[in-house]
Amino acid sequence: MIQPHILAVEDDLEISKLIVKTLSEENYMVDAVYDGKTACEALRNRVYHLVILDLMLPDMDGWEVLQWIREHMNIPVLILTARDSESDTILGLNLGADDYLTKPYHVGEFIARVNAQLRRYLKLNEQPLEDPPILVHGDLTLNCHTCEITVRNQTIPLTAKEFAILELLMRSPKRIYSKSQIFDAVWPDDYTSDDNTVMVHIRRLRGKIEENPSQPVYIQTIWGIGYRMGKLESETAAW
Incomplete structure (x- = not known):
């Protein structure tokens, strides 16, 4: 199995070196960057399974980086910062951070939190790291590494x-997912199922990928049950 790959975003060179050394000794691959813009560029171009993020960064601060990550991908983010107020912790978690650890920190606790986030992420994704990163369904191509979707050769x-909804459906294109199953998979931390939330996201998704959203080809409604990917012409006889 491929080693989990971690991105450390920390502008203090000594702390950055310590993070890299600590995690490398735990047999993780670690890349270090020192500002927010470089962090986003690295995330666009390489697959990571955890981001360790400082908040006080030059150019683009950690809050902005966190928001960018949540808009583009679902990898876990561990905030590691000297900002130790309760309001900062609450804000970080509300913006989508998966954990929040303040400096100075104990190395043992830091390693334990990193391990916990990686275990949870890999389990929730329910697929090994070596799974193919490219999913194709007709004219749809989904790149799980770059979080890009191409429809009829247009990104x-x-x-x-x-993206999470479409990936779920494309990984099991013959399976019918109920609204509650989609909600549980895409909103795992929200324990109050909301069918309307799923319907709104499906409608917006169809508006982006379907030539005629009112007559969807890719995401089809199975009335009274849920949704699945539309049948391909070459597969119709086998379904």
Whole structure:
């Protein structure tokens, strides 16, 4: 199995070196960057399974980086910062951070939190790291590494939730998912199922990928049950 790959975003060189050394000794691959813009560029071009993020960064601060990550991908983010107020912790978690650890920190606790986030992420994704990153369904091509979707050779921007819904459906194209199953998979931390939320996201997703959203080809409604990917002409006889 491929080693989990971690991106450390920290502008203090000594702390950055310590993070890299600590995690490398735990047999993780670690890349270090020192500002927010470089962090976003690295995330566009390489697959990571965890981001360790400082908040006080030059050019683009950690809050902005966190928001950018949540708009484009679902990887876990561990905030590691000297900002130790309760309001900062609450804000970080509300913006989508998966954990929040303040400096100075104990190395043992830091490693334990990193391990916990990686275990949870890999389990929730329910697929090994070596799974193929490219999913294709007719004219749809979904790149799970770059979080890009191409429709009829045109790249279409999706939100993180839209991407997660489409990935779920494309990984099991013959399976019918109920609204509650989609909600549980895409909103795992929200325990109050909301069918309307799923319907709104499906409608927006269809508006982006379907030539005629009122007559969808890719995401089809199975009345009274839920949704699944539309049948391909070459597969119709086998379904």
